[in-house]
Amino acid sequence: MASRAVIAGIGQTAFGRLPGRTTESLNIEACRKALEDAAIEKDRVDGLLVKVPTSRVEMMYGQKLAEAMGMQPRFGGVFDQGGASNISMIGIAAMAIEAGQCEIALVSLADNPKTGSRAAYEKPWGDAADLGWSSVVAGYALIARRYLHEFPNAEELFRDIAIAARAHGAENPNAQLRKPLDTATYEAANWIVEPLRRDDCCLISDGAAAVVVMSEARAKELDVRAPVPVLGIGQGNSSSDVTLRADLTKTRADVSAATAFAMAGLEPRDMDCAQIYDCFTVTVAMTLEAYGFGSFDALHELGRAGGFGVSGDLPINTSGGLLSETGMPGMQLVLEGVRQMRGDSVNQVENARKCVVSNQGGIMHTHSTLILGQ
Template identity: 55%
Template sequence: MRGRTVIAGIGHTAFGALSGRSATSLIVEATRNALADANVDKTMVDALLVKPSTSAPQLMTGQIVAEALGLQPKLGMSWDQGGAAVIGMISYASLAIEARLCDIVVICFADNPRTGSSEVYRSSTGTDGLFGYVGVPAAYAMIARRHMEQYGTTPRQLGAVPIAARRHGAANPSAQLRKPLSMADYLNEPYIVDPFRRSDCALVSDGGAAIVLMSAERAMQLAVRAPVPILGFGLGQSSWDVRLRQDLTTTCATVSATTAFSAAGLAPEDIDVAQLYDCFSIVPIMTLEDYGFCKKGQGGAFVEEGRIEIDGDLPMNTAGGLLSETGMPGMQLVLEGVRQVRGNANLQARKANTCIVSSQGGIMQTHGTLIIGG
């Protein structure tokens, strides 16, 4: 299937505090922009895949969004793998196109936790809340602390991730947080949950994004301006909660990456640019290890050496990622990967023939890997 499906269009809304906007209205705006980018009329869309809102999930999300868009797709559904749903939907859509179950697919997501409700991010995990295990940061902090104890990962190495993200986000006019961050500023920040400081944690953001998928053959027939081929994808899942895992420092990114690299016929050394899920600073460090860009335990040194900066050998999260562009889970990483491969990113890497994108959900329970290229 290498290159037989393409991302034909991308679109998004503003990111940040968008008072008065519902998730559905944001999806409509983002989808309109994605269809315009692909130069496709909405009447041609026959499949719609929607990631449900995290802050206000509802039944029949796919059908509610279809109604708002004025569509009657023959294939329509909502898809929940947490943040990994983005690449999960791309994978399913690619297979459905290949099987001729559908022709043109819209994949979309939106949420408004910043001006709506962010209560879901603060909830306790069962009775463990009595002992301070409250909210998403606490769970990721356990993983980060274990990585630090096991491999000697340092606070400065954690800080290298948001520093790079903020440098890149400062060049992105769409980024929610465009203020550069120095190491001194980072180390002076208060802890949210040790070892995480404020800048180690993803933004809380309103916003929406969408992409349009079709076969490469269909894109040629429609004279799509800048289709980006999908070279490979893979999924992985750890079914165990953090408290039940035997190993906190390895994830099923190893599984999804192996599948994606095999499908693409590529290896880590063939990748020019990366857009890696960075809900917390430890996540891309571990993803770099699990993807094979460095050995296990060396992810901290990898990022500290500046290799993920725009002028490094693996520019990462070149629009700012979840730490600077928007905290919405994952779709923005695919959009920036497309821009890099097209060569029209705000902060363009010197070489971007191939791009790897990661998405993950829960507390590193689900993982998706996508490889795209020209």
């Protein structure tokens, strides 16, 4: 794009069990805080993009939210790629700003499956439900089983991913689960759907998060405190159900990452940290390899050496990710990427200047990538 987009403001609610909160109220709180962070008046916003709530899908939700916020945006609506929606919406906002369709956009996600409905995560899965295949976790367990067939010691990598996320979440005062994890506890935990243990699986959470997107020039004009440039964006969509895939351990994450890295003119080795969608630990392992951070053997050794920690060679999910900060799908990873680039994360990576963020939806159906930097 000729003019660079920036994330000018970020906002979030509390995460966890939030009884009595509607998705509208959660979205409004996160959006208000994002605008306050950017020091932008609501009336200046002319774009509103929102992810459809998983816990309660409804028509015209974007217009409903705009009405509740007292806004009449000229650009926007609802977008749905599951957990990949957030980065994709940021990309759409950036392109709309470039094309003159809007000037300042709010991008937001809220959901309340913890105190509302979890039906979307527990539903029977197509015709295979007659054979007992029910719930999202069963789909990921199928993928994890194949991954373990190809890499028999992958459970050790899963464990090290979970331990790193939980260590970071323990230091994050906003995290839903602030309890470190050790090897013995990980190995003693129950199976949720074998081969995925309890600590391989993300949290179920109420909450919301939002960002303000505008051009770099507009941010300078408005004297935004700490804008973070969007260097690259990308998507890659598998668009086929799990049982129809030729290879269960390959997704289109590589296409998404290659698009974003090419746009940024950067490579994986240029990244100082990574916020990787961790709905399940197997997702992180597959994404890191697809992004070009190393082969399975290299990642395995990196995990064993503590390389996923804040002071490691590849710090990942430094706020705790979906495994520890909040299970709400994806936007919280963007917020942590922004904090790392601003230098104000509670688990700050020293001299962090470049960060890659991944989002993923469905059962690895969709993927989106965001590269942030200074």
